[in-house]
Amino acid sequence: MEFSYSNPTVIHFGKGKIASVSKAVPKDLKVLVIYGGGSIKRNGVYDQVTAALADHDWIEFAGVEPNPRAETLDKAVALCKDQNVGFVLAVGGGSVIDGAKYVVAAAKYDGNGWDILEGKHKVRDALPLGAVLTIPATGSESNIGAVITRGETHDKLPFMSPAVRPLFAVMDPDVMKTLPERQLVNGLVDAWVHTCEQYLTRSHGAMVQDGYAEALLRTLKHLGDNFDARDCDEWRENLMWAANQALNGLIGAGVPQDWATHMIGHELTALYGVDHARSLAIVQPSLLRHQMEHKRAKLEQMGQRVFELAGGDDLAERTVDAIEAFYEALGVKTQLVEHEGDKAAAIDRIVGQLERHGMVTLGENKEITLDRSREILEKAVA
Structure with missing residues (x-):
């Protein structure tokens, strides 16, 4: 550290x-x-x-x-x-x-x-x-x-x-009082994935960074679970502060960071006009399942400390399911539908953009190659 x-x-x-x-x-x-x-x-x-x-x-x-x-x-x-x-x-x-x-x-x-x-x-x-x-x-x-x-x-x-x-x-x-519901949801999801990009990597022993990230995730989950309370001062204050703290540099200090979800998500926004936060919700569950070998320990930690899930051999898998359910409960899709056409052609187009932008080895281990990005997109594109 x-x-x-x-x-x-x-x-x-x-x-x-x-x-x-x-x-x-x-x-x-x-x-x-x-x-x-x-x-x-x-x-x-x-x-x-x-x-x-x-x-x-x-x-x-x-x-x-x-x-x-x-x-x-x-x-x-x-x-x-x-x-x-x-x-x-x-x-x-x-x-x-x-x-x-x-x-x-x-x-x-x-x-x-x-x-x-x-x-x-x-x-x-x-x-x-x-x-x-x-x-x-x-x-x-x-x-x-x-x-x-x-x-x-x-x-x-x-x-x-x-x-x-x-x-x-x-x-x-x-x-925030006059913000449309869609923008509030996007803010929740964006802050959530920002936190995950710095937290859901590999075990590293940085207890303060992990603990603070988990506090942010629990806060965001509470706000999402209580979205009907969004018109009260406390709800607005906590979202505004949590979103700031998720990406002010503190929880990522001295720990491995991922950001592959963002790099792939940027292409969905640039090509198909998907809201930034919603592009992240489309990519992340598929990416986490694809990278389960590397992220299992942290996903299990998140499952217990954020979602309060029971232990078991499939805890990491259930944690990804819980993340996906969190998005869906907010009305956020977890597959790309905006491409409005051939799935294979859409994937080719996205991978082509990743290659053109030099995004050829992504993730905290730099092992998400273009072929692996393609595999992730196979699950993320409807």
Whole structure:
């Protein structure tokens, strides 16, 4: 267990905390406020941000899509350069915050921003970034990662850099009151799989990381089992905090991590428009069954400590069944149906994208080859 861990993002958590933007954003820098489709103007968040920035010089950029597209974000990059923007404030969910991370990095780069995703440019400098979270799911508000899509070529790729970690994140659970049920479900599933990617690997003896991951999984399971209580403050607060803690770097510090479910799931989103969280629910059960040899011990541990299942030779298998049942109880499918055509052709297309993106050895053991990804997809595609 060897690691270096630092998370300097300042969290402003609780009702009315959007007002803290006023002091958190420097008044001597021109600010670009980035947001998505306009829901923040309907739910009052935009008005609160506007009030907080009353004494600042700021402009705005709207229209960042779910699974943010480089083609859109490049327009915001150009705006930053043309208007001498000195600070970016992302107001939205993970897609908006991920998109803003691309913008603050590309704004400090003279080349094509997509070079960042292809690894041709390593991000060491970026504009300062703050976040006002409106959809709990990805943890992007206090981590160093982002995932960006290029619509023209159906590419969906990640990048990571400490330079794009938000300086602060405002997390007001009240903003969740107007979220559609689908987005709340997606947030639950996304946080669940984020935790699993760092937990369901192999035994390693890091008791704090395991224990914290299990606490998060039990919390998320409780929220899912009590989804009817989603309109109460306690439910919203716990989902927002759990989703943040699932991917702020702590439970993954010094332990093996998987992320194969994400890499395969990204292709389902890029090719077929599947919601990110739902792509994970499609891939994960099939992947866990395929990797049972390597994950049996941790699946048994999860079965006992999270689902409270009885022991037995088939405990790991029953744990995967329980994960699948958890998704299905939330109305989330565990097989791909969006391909709307020939199963073999869909699998060929997904595997082809994995190969093109260099995703040829995945998982904590780097042993999920393209052939094994194909075997996983055989079970995951309807």
